[in-house]
Amino acid sequence: MKKAGILGGGQLGRMLLQEAANYPVETWVMENDPDCPAAHLCHHFIKGDIRNFDDVYNFGKLVDVLTIEIESVNVEALEKLESEGISIFPRPAALRIIKNKIRQKEFYQANEIPTSAFVTVQNKLELENHLSFLPAVQKLGEGGYDGKGVQLLHKPDELSMGFDSPSVLEKKVDIAKEIAIIIAISNKGDIALYPPVEMVFDPYLNLLDFQISPADIPEKLTWRIEAIALKLAKALNSPGLFAVELFIDQSGEVLVNETAPRVHNSGHHTIEAHFSSQYDMLWRILLNYPLGSTAAILPSSLVNLIGEKENAGEAVYEGIEEVLAMDEVYVHLYGKNQTKPGRKMGHITILGSDRHDLVRKAHQVKRMLKVISN
Amino acid sequence: MKKAGILGGGQLGRMLLQEAANYPVETWVMENDPDCPAAHLCHHFIKGDIRNFDDVYNFGKLVDVLTIEIESVNVEALEKLESEGISIFPRPAALRIIKNKIRQKEFYQANEIPTSAFVTVQNKLELENHLSFLPAVQKLGEGGYDGKGVQLLHKPDELSMGFDSPSVLEKKVDIAKEIAIIIAISNKGDIALYPPVEMVFDPYLNLLDFQISPADIPEKLTWRIEAIALKLAKALNSPGLFAVELFIDQSGEVLVNETAPRVHNSGHHTIEAHFSSQYDMLWRILLNYPLGSTAAILPSSLVNLIGEKENAGEAVYEGIEEVLAMDEVYVHLYGKNQTKPGRKMGHITILGSDRHDLVRKAHQVKRMLKVISN
Secondary structure (H helix, E strand, O other), X not given: OEEEEEEOOOHHHHHHHHHHOXXXXXXXXXXXXXXXXXXXXOOEEEEOOOOOHHHHHHHHOOOOEEEEOOOOOOHHHHHHHHHOOOEXXXXXXXXXXXXXXXXXXXXXXXXXXXXXXXXXXXXXXXXHHHHHHOOXXXXXXXXXXXXXXXXXXXXXXHHHHOOXXXXXXXXXXXXXXXXXEEEEEOOOOOEEEOOOEEEEEEOOOOEEEEEEXXXXXXXXXXXXXXXXXXXXXXXXXXXXXXXXXXXXXXXXXXXXXXXXXXXXXXXXXHHHHEOOOHHHHHHHHHOOOOOOOXXXXXXXXXXXXXXXXXXXXXXXXXXXXXHHOXXXXXXXXXXXXXXXXXOEEEEEEEEOOOHHHHHHHHHHHHHHOEEEEO | OXXXXXXXXXXXXXXXXXXXXXXXXXXXXXXXOOOOOOHHHOOEEEEOOOOOHHHHHHHHOOOOEEEEOOOOOOHHHHHHHHXXXXXXXXXXXXXXXXXXXXXXXXXXXXXXXXXXXXXXXXXXXXXXXXXXXXXXXXXXXXXXXXXXXXXXXOOHHHHHHOOOOOEXXXXXXXXXXXXXXXXXXOOOOOEEEOOOEEEEEEOOOOEEEEEEEOOOOOHHHHHHHHHHHHHHHHHHOOOEEEEEXXXXXXXXXXXXXXXXXXXXXXXXXXXXXXXXXXXXXXXXXXXXXXXXOOOEOOOEEEEEEEEOOOOOEEEEEEOHHHHXXXXXXXXXXXXXXXXXXXXXEEEEEEEOOXXXXXXXXXXXXXXHOEEEEO
């Protein structure tokens, strides 16, 4: 059996491992927290720091093939492992580009991939040179995650709140729709695209509010989005699974926001709604199998279950019974003992052929189900 | 988090644990083989003999709720655990009836559940008293599994091959169709029935050849099957998940063949083909959640992947790439390192709305995919 390693042990790793059990593969996970969501679902759990060179290198030497479930891993170690013959998806060179949001933006620019205008700054002081660029979104080059390290700066008097680290300042886009598309590329160069999905965000936490699949956009825009994802993936020059987040602005222009070189929150619905889920697809890539079918079985909506404000402590899923009593609704809880405000605790997928029904049920689930502390 | 224990660590346990990761539950597995298919997917693996009183009792004391994935467990230990407040699905009293095939037949008779005529024998010698009963199927009271402990005796001169242990001799049914139905009963008494499925068996190995869902039978027969399953489950007087295997004979009569008080091979297709799979459903029962929806998303066929004759050793999945390249086809391999003739190594589920297509693809998969030894 092939030995496969996953760097990171969060919910994405958890769902990868649920799927791994369909294939002949021996699984390894490295993560600092031995109680993380993925720890008990692998053959071998290794406690270690994914940002530490030695930890990542030593872990990588245990396996045949390596993947990530979070970007903040030690890329230098991956590069050394790759040079020593370990298969790594995504390739470390692609991860290096994506991991740093400054480098990511420069990559889009260099490859003529449409994205919002931007400038880079090294510290808070340099923000002053770009007053005319506001309103803009400031993103930390490294270390941001789940809405942290990203903030909107409207006016000059907000610059004092700016991050004081190397970051990118992106011209605020007048967003009409937020879209995500997942693209899979096998080692042989075969490509599969999932249908684009549409997302609604919570403006306060910058976390996904709910998602609907497929996106309600004209066919021409779908083609445009697919073409951009293909161009982007080709330029990254790496097999693997990539989630591309895009904006459609008020004038109908499509702009890439960010890319993740891994399974992604925007693909959770594929577990039930598509013939091959993003998790299944990544295993096919890792194990050198043919790509799966990205076709939808049914349209779907998806609600992220995040920790309620002002609640921190042992997690309680208020309303879980009511949601489980709903038809065509799938509950995924990530097994995190502790909740805190904004923490991703689970997700709910709703299947159905009627779009209004999908939206109605998503709202219903959001109203019913709360993660509070004990 | 509730602590749930599973007795047995085969593929049924494996698939239960894949599903468990959607719920807030701490999982425990007991099994003698630390490399069994379920061992690495639980929070706590305990090496132990499921037939041993002390092992089962001590294991049960570690958890809040207990279930089985195979019948051959120590029922006395379960009875003691139940008397001490551990929740057990199925109830030990129901398991005691089902576990012994003589007692199971007597139970059907006592409860007026239609089943084939039978006599019981204590040893081979007693078979001679029932010459006029042939052709008949002899089943060992205890210890049979996967086609072992079951044999057809056609003529008096075959009696010398008979089992020399307490067993049941069942009048051979002139089978028109083989059907299975899964019924779920919650602790509160709520009931859910999956649509009946239709099965084709390999006459040599007595293992499922392929299965199609839903069964192609008149509505009236479906009602009859549902009524029998309900009556049977009610008589067993136990919450849990039960798979009832039935024959429809040439005259259209429905006869119960056997019942399994657990997730079952005939329910594998529910993972992808139904909104709530049998595995999801059992977790709902174990965790005291509402029952799920048994409705089909799409019709399905299912092929069991069994070890080829004359092949024993490290498993190789010949043709796996070709099958993975087929659309609407799901591959489940059970992670067993060693294959042997007739061993259940995996299954393939095919979804589709066209019945001919489901049959055609099932045959195609059977031709393509072989488990051989290295």
